[in-house]
Amino acid sequence: MKQIIDARGKLISAKRACAVMAVCAMAATAVPAQPTFTKFEAPGAGTAAGEGTYPSCIDAGGTIAGNDVDASGVYHGFVRAASGTITTFDAPGAGTAQYQGTVAASINTMGTIAGYYIDAGNVYHGFVRTASGTVTTFEVPGAGTAGYQGTVAASINRAGTIAGFYHDASDVQHGFVRAAGGTITTFDAPGTGTGSGAGTLAFSINTAGTIAGYYADASNVYHGFVRAASGTITAFDAPVAGTAQQQGTVAVSLNAAGAIAGYYLDASYVYHGFVRAASGTITTFDAPGAGTAEYLGTFVSSINGDGAIAGYYIDASHVSHSFVRAASGTITGFASNSYASSINGKGDVTGYISGPHDVYHGFLLTR
Secondary structure, three states, X not given: OOOEEOOOOOEEOOOOEEOOXXXXXXXXXXXXXXXXXXXXXXOOOOOOOOOEEEEEEEOOOOOEEEEEEOOXXXXXXXXXXXXXXXXXXXXXXXXXXXXXXXXXXXXXXXXXXXXXXXXXXXXXXXXXXXXXXXXXXXXXXXXXXXXXXXXXXXXXXOOXXXXXXXXXXXXOEEEEEEOOOOOEEEEOOOOOOOOOOXXXXXXXXXXXXXXXXXXXXXXXXXXXXXXXXXXXXEEEOOOOOOOOOOXXXXXXXXXXXXXXXXXXXXXXXXXXXEEEOOOOOEEEEOOOOOOOOOOOEEEEEEEOOOOOEEXXXXXXXXXXXXXXXXXXOOEEEEEEOEEEEEEOOOOOEEEEEXXXXXXXXXXXXXX
């Protein structure tokens, strides 16, 4: 399966879109009632179908990072302060044609952003942006240099360590971890396939340097993994995860306690959420109202320090709805036509919502 990233932070395959949002390092949380829902737009965001504002991540203080899509279909990074002020930016070398540009994927508690940009040749490159606005670009050794190959930075922790993945010249994917000083270590989960589109994808790194993600085996079946800071990798599968091509377990978010959240595809290609405790115990769940047909169901985006999870579900009418799952297991849905992408330590949630004419708007749900 060939996978690329679009402006919403999603992995796109020839058969379906897998919603995998990059996530942030989180702190402990409380989840009070009486939420407030606020929509916002990044300056310069387009107003036609598919254009608009796409938040990816929210930090403990309420700062949001993401990207917008302008009227020409070009991506630009943005950071929204807790006060509501939005600053846009572009990585040096970012392309200026449709489906090119800058995507901010993750922000840490220091205000440092990690992400990637797509150049004029449709090659991916990693970047890190300090809170003051300085952008440093980087490449993983061995990353391919053809279209839809290259380096994707997915997550950054408080220490400035970045986790992500790269596509090599054979379109095989490999995980990497980049220290704050710039040293890059690459890795593959045991059992990873070596054919085109297979490989290891790292999506989340916590304060201890533990990494979570998933890999595709030789049959393109997905398996979750957790990599300790020492380099030891443990694979896992959600109960009743499917075992056919493009089925299996996808881990997308990891908190400081080592709990992992994600989703799995069953034998009927229906999506279900899961949370894996640091001990290895896996609990599966479905959002109330989630559809039960092929490519419908429950999608998980983010877990915070207290174990609260944000994500969205797609119902039987193919309408998306955001949800929050408390650590106790209680699930609360909100906002039709929305996609929750990240939850912070206060229980605040960000994501994007579709408006008239399929224009997307950022949202912030505060607790």
